[in-house]
Amino acid sequence: MKLTVWTYEGPPHVGAMRVATAMKGLHYVLHAPQGDTYADLLFTMIERRNHRPPVTYTTFQARDLGSDTAHLFKSACLEAYERFKPEAILVGASCTAELIQDDPGGMSETLGLPVPAIPLELPSYQRKENFGADEAFFQIVKTLARPVEKTSHVTANLIGPTALGFRHRDDITELTALLSDMGIGVNVVAPYDATPRDIARLGAAHFNVLMYPETAETAARYLEREFGQPYTKTIPIGVGATRDFVSEIAKITGRNAALEEARLRMPWYSASVDSTYLTGKRVFLFGDGTHVAACARVARDEMGFEVVGMGCYNREQARLIRGLAKEFGVDPLITDDYLEVERRIEELAPEMILGTQMERHIGKRLGIPCAVISAPVHVQDFPARYSPQMGIEGANVIFDTWVHPLVMGLEEHLLTMFREDFEFHDDAGASHHGGKAKLREMGITEPETPAESVDMTTSGPVEIVWLPAAEKELKKIPFFVRGKAKRNTETYATERGVAEISVDTLYEAKAHYAR
């Protein structure tokens, strides 16, 4: 058993629901107890879909346990077919139904449905949501994709976007336009808005754009093997990656690499003097492997940040993140335990977090600005406005999104200059943040009385004591760099065996770490 409060990913059948809900003309019959329908509201509320997810739950209850549940499953399948007349049916079990071993796959075969029934084996006690999505999409492709003639002009499939995907809707639009600028058409987008009939035509494309490896890599590999379709390896998030992506497509198709850059504002914004204060901002990245890897590059090469840590929650991408972390010279963090993420963030005391909804809350607790770069996300990250992450416009969106939570350059200087000012004191927080930053969790406690020295040791075997004057001085440092200053000073003191931190120690450490 594993004690869990927050989960980055849902169970695998939710992943399968993401695929089913993304598609049209497909129905998912899920052998599941009453209550599992809670997952519907992820789609109707967070993503604000205007229809119910195409999922029928058998909703068995305690009194049904025994032979009755198999019967329930069969009648649910038949009724779902009669009512919705889908082109294909997905059948599977949720975690509880997995335990009662009714074998939805076997049962659906005996029903004689006039449409393909695709059984899903999703090991709920070993794997998670992303696996469920990847596996469901793979099984759909494997069952439905047929050998077909290639289109006469060059086309690609966009594969991977699902329901409840972080910015999937707009990424599709952006990439479709980008391909069109190169004279490449889109054959099928899948699973997003695809029908089973569309899936059958996947083979007609010349290559595949694998948008999100988390949800479609297995299918991409299968299509490469079975239909000889190469798939793209670059994720076009950020300016550099988008250019690489275009070159990769040029290589696959033999067309000229053409990128329409008239709307690309991000490089100039980043180069303009107003952005100088972004230089060396220490950022920590966490999320799904794909977004973290892509954003790490943007952070370092396009924003001029210093990446001080990175990690992902999906172990499927652990190798990618480990390799990248090595290249960046940081420790990778592969975990699905948010407390571990929180500990690492506290330890690193970054100036900014790029993460998920969870990191946003960690940032709020620690008083560190945060921008969201990856699922899981809440309703505000399914915006009404156009906001892709990929391609040209994606780069513009990323620049705005990441800069917004940071204290603006001038404000940063004013805070340093007038740090004891009654209106501009550091506990007031940045003017545009709304709420007041709380610093307790950073280990910075208010001194009880100014005369008393407070033990503020957070690490190291030696007891380090902050002398009252030094502590007062520390409090004068703007809140957004104070955590780092405190940590640096303590490290500096520990390394030199200094047990008491004075104002001098503070400034010696500052000089030592100056950059």
Added chain:
Amino acid sequence: MTDRFAPPPSKGCSATPVLKERGQHEVFCGLTGIIWLHRKMQDAFFLVVGSRTCAHLLQSAAGVMIFAEPRFATAILEETDLAGLADAQVEIDRVVTELLERRPDIKQLFLVGSCPSEVIKLDLATAAERLSAQFAPSVRVLSYSGSGIETTFTQGEDACLAAMVPVLPKTDARELLLVGALPDVVEEQAVGLLEAMGIGPIRVLPAPGRDSEYGIGPNTVYALTQPFLTDTHEALQRRGARHLAAPFPFGEEGTTQWLWTIAREFGVSAEKFAEVTDAPRARARKAVSQASEALNGRSVFFFPDSQLEIPLARFLTRECGMQAVEVGAPFIHRAVMSPDMDLLAEGPVIAEGQDVDKQLDRCRTARPDLTVCGLGLANPLEAEGLTTKWAIELVFTPVHFYEQAGDLAGLFSRPVRRRDLLKLEAAE
């Protein structure tokens, strides 16, 4: 005391044949009760023994609250736990020990059963007994089931409270017990009104902490504040306590009748009752009539969710002038529900259980002015042009008793007013 009300209907819907359906249920399981119960019992921790799905459900239902060091968590079953049952008990001990070390402030721990733990027949009752002995006296460990195969949404609170009743000490004192987790502000109002009539001592279940618990015995009388507390009702009767049957305290009429039932039991005079209640009654009437303007003459359709549906339909039809088309409830307990059913005029379909697709068909045919339903159905129905009120808010918002009567009507009238206000189509 029922003057100034519309007379009770000549024929209530107690005798109406109930449409019993089974099929796909679009409802929450009992685990969701944890979300509000843990706020109410501040020394309690709720440990669900279940799967990742259970953890994901709590996270989805708890919304933003999950980040405020909540006093609930899930022990997620892993492959190895499914292999052999003996291990599972050892694992529970390990997880609980780890948890209690981290949270020494916890005085009551609930082991909450889920579908997976029930299906593999994991004996949580025995685990609770063993752990209670191990951690006594500082921590009491109880168990109940919040599984979807056994409980629907608010029934989770019922299962939890019913698990607490047997361990309360015995007493012969004549005490009034109010049963049901209410928001603090509402609970204080209820207790305040009753105390002003000279009634006491008053106890509440759940008590805010183990320290403030009391005894139960043959002289205990109790009133339910929530309709879904049927197992708790039966557990209390087994301890010899006596039920005061009343309509549930929604709206002015419900609150007055509920209070009057208790007042009569404690020999409060009609004059004293009027002295205490006249002013808040007048306030409630005024607030309801203002807030319910948009509802007058409109029709309402209830999908099953919380068992609050029948009392709320009674409030909406009798105090807000609405017409009920169908009132669906996940479960109807006659003894508990009959005072409300007697007041709800015959006419609407009374449905118990659900076959969601068939019920949706009935709803589309009826095209009610307002549909009360869960979040999985609300936006899809709005997209079809129906106005909806999502039901879960009725459990999470203070809605009981006089001062909230206007807010309660407001919860239903807001979506109707919004539908009238928005003009999103292009001008002709």
